[in-house]
Amino acid sequence: MASVVAGAKRIVVKVGSSLVTNEGRGLDPDALTRWAGQIAELRRMGREAVLVSSGAIAAGMQRLGWKRRPHALHELQAAAAVGQMGLIQMYESCFRQHDLLTSQVLLTHEDLADRKRYLNARSTLRTLLGLGVIPIINENDTVAADEIRFGDNDTLAALVTNLIEADALVILTDQEGLFDGDPRRGAARLVAEGRAGDPALEAMAGGTGSAIALGGMLTKVLAAKRAARSGAHTVIASGRENDVLPRLARGEPIGTQLVAERATLAARKQWLADQLQVRGTLTLDAGAVKALTVQGKSLLPIGVSEVTGEFDRGEAVSCLDESRREIARGLVNYSSAETRRILRAPSSEIEARLGYVDEPELIHRDNLVLV
Numbered sequence: 001m002a003s004v005v006a007g008a009k010r011i012v013v014k015v016g017s018s019l020v021t022n023e024g025r026g027l028d029p030d031a032l033t034r035w036a037g038q039i040a041e042l043r044r045m046g047r048e049a050v051l052v053s054s055g056a057i058a059a060g061m062q063r064l065g066w067k068r069r070p071h072a073l074h075e076l077q078a079a080a081a082v083g084q085m086g087l088i089q090m091y092e093s094c095f096r097q098h099d100l101l102t103s104q105v106l107l108t109h110e111d112l113a114d115r116k117r118y119l120n121a122r123s124t125l126r127t128l129l130g131l132g133v134i135p136i137i138n139e140n141d142t143v144a145a146d147e148i149r150f151g152d153n154d155t156l157a158a159l160v161t162n163l164i165e166a167d168a169l170v171i172l173t174d175q176e177g178l179f180d181g182d183p184r185r186g187a188a189r190l191v192a193e194g195r196a197g198d199p200a201l202e203a204m205a206g207g208t209g210s211a212i213a214l215g216g217m218l219t220k221v222l223a224a225k226r227a228a229r230s231g232a233h234t235v236i237a238s239g240r241e242n243d244v245l246p247r248l249a250r251g252e253p254i255g256t257q258l259v260a261e262r263a264t265l266a267a268r269k270q271w272l273a274d275q276l277q278v279r280g281t282l283t284l285d286a287g288a289v290k291a292l293t294v295q296g297k298s299l300l301p302i303g304v305s306e307v308t309g310e311f312d313r314g315e316a317v318s319c320l321d322e323s324r325r326e327i328a329r330g331l332v333n334y335s336s337a338e339t340r341r342i343l344r345a346p347s348s349e350i351e352a353r354l355g356y357v358d359e360p361e362l363i364h365r366d367n368l369v370l371v
Contacts, residue, residue, distance in 0.1 A: 001193060004233035004259060006251035008167035010048040010129070012232075013039065014157035014223075018174045019239040020055030020087070026062040027055065027090055031239070035172075036094035038245040039134060043100065045249055048129050050164065052137045052157040053091070059083030080141030091136050101133045106140035112159050113277050113316070125164050154219040158226035158234075159274050165264075169227045170248060171220050172239030177256030178217055180204055196228035196258040221258070228260035229273050269369040272329050275316040280309025280336055282319050282362070289321045292328055293370060298361040299330065301350065304343040311336045313358070319368075330368035333359040 005011065015035060022028035039049045057076060060083030061069065070076055088104045095102045105125065111117045128135045139156050154171060161169045178201065181188035194201050205221040217236075224234035237244055237255025248254055265273060284292070288303025299319065311317055312335050319328040334342065334354075339362065341353050347360040 001253050002251040003235065003248045003253050004257045005168045005170060005235055005248040008047065008233075008249070010050075010164065010166040010168075011042065011245075011249075012050045012052060012157055012161045012164070012166045012169045013172065013245065014052040014153060014169065015054065015172045015239055016153070016174065017054040017058040019172060020053060021058040021062060023174075024058055024062065027059050027086055029090060029094070032090050032094045033097070035239070035245070036091070036098060036100075038243060040095070040098035040100055041243075041246045042249055043132075045246070047249060050125065050129070050135045050137065050160060050166070051091075052153055052160055053087065054138070054153045055087050056080045056083040056138055056141055059087050077142050084138065084142070087138070088136060095134055101131075103128050103133050103135050105135050105137045106142075107137060107156065107160075108140045108143065109156075109159075109277060112163065112271075113275050115271065118163070118271055122163050125160075129164070154223040155226065158223035161227040161232045162230040162270055162274055165230055166227075166232050169224070169232050169234045170245065171223065171234065171236045172244065173217075173220065173236060174239065175217065175236075176238050176241075177236050178205055178221065191256050192253065193257050193259065196234060196260050197225040197262075198258075201258070224258040226274070228258070228262055229265055230270050231260050231262070231264035233260050234258045265369065268367070272316065272331070272367070272369040273371060275329055277316075278309075278318040278329060279311035279315040280307065280317045280332075282307055282317055282332075282339070283324070284319055284321060284327070286322065289327060292319065292365075292368065296365060298365040299328075299363040299368065300347055300360070301334075301339065301342040301362045302344060302346050304339065304362060307336055307339050307343060309336060313338075317363075319363075326371055328368055328370050330363035332363055333361060 019031055042049050057079045060079030063082050092102050111121055125135055137160055139153055176190055178191045179188040180191055201221050205217040220236050227234050235255055235257045244254055282304050283306035284303050285305050291297040314331055316329055317332045318326050321327050338354055342350050351357040
């Protein structure tokens with residue numbers, strides 16, 4: 001079994017807070033130096049690399065003398081502001097030893113939810129890679145609100161993987177990989193390979209993070225599922241493993257690799273799949289669910305039984321079946337107020353109910369993606 005990273009030309013590497021801060025004791029210059037050296041080796045092998053690094057909040061906590069992660073939003077944001085300075089400065093110094101330029105890119109989920117900002121971020125990152133610069137990406141915790149409560153950078157790393165159409169995502173953690181049980185409570189076997197999106201692996205990965213890192217193994221397995229939407233494979237491995245990145249790139253299997261089996265989505269549908277903050281929900285009847293999932297058709301207002309939330313034309317909404325399970329996301333052709341007036345109506349009645357008709361479909365199939 002060869003590593004899925006062996007054939008990857010563009011790789012996203014994510015390192016967690018516990019690794020960056022040596023379990024919360026402060027920024028670990030030796031660890032950052034090792035990863036910089038390994039990424040430099042990837043570059044010498046002809047690979048492109050993007051680094052997604054946690055650690056700003058944890059580093060700020062250390063500088064401020066806080067032992068436990070605070071809960072108050074303003075304290076989290078203050079810690080991020082203090083810690084981000086030291087984090088990026090140390091990375092820049094480490095990469096400079098290998099004559100590599102670095103760039104700081106701070107993102108929020110909103111940057112990837114807005115179509116224009118998404119395309120701007122994509123263009124910037126592709127330009128940086130073309131210039132031979134190593135982008136170092138972190139969540140913009142200083143201004144983010146809901147995103148800090150959401151947790152870890154694992155999801156952000158997967159979104160970046162989709163954004164730049166990377167071939168592989170490598171998540172470096174303080175564990176060897178995914179185990180079929182809790183290794184702290186007895187015998188457990190490392191899962192060497194699995195399928196990204198396998199519900200059994202998601203159930204196996206359930207657990208919580210440390211006092212420093214908010215995310216656990218489940219967020220990493222879910223990140224692999226998200227990265228697979230653009231055809232990227234994922235490896236979850238120990239960041240303390242010697243030369244882990246070059247060894248993976250040479251084909252050595254290390255940790256847990258989760259293989260993508262879905263075909264690559266078109267860029268527009270990929271963006272829709274990555275919407276984290278939909279503006280509302282549409283509940284569909286069984287006929288509409290079948291039309292979307294089996295027949296590949298557009299969503300018509302006659303198949304919608306309920307509307308929740310407030311949204312405008314062109315915004316992203318979530319489509320739910322009658323058991324409230326999400327089945328699709330898409331850009332809606334009518335506002336929430338308009339949708340409430342035309343739900344359960346055939347398309348031929350839209351003009352009569354609204355006084356005009358923009359589109360016969362509530363969501364056109366070209367603007368809809370199954371999840």
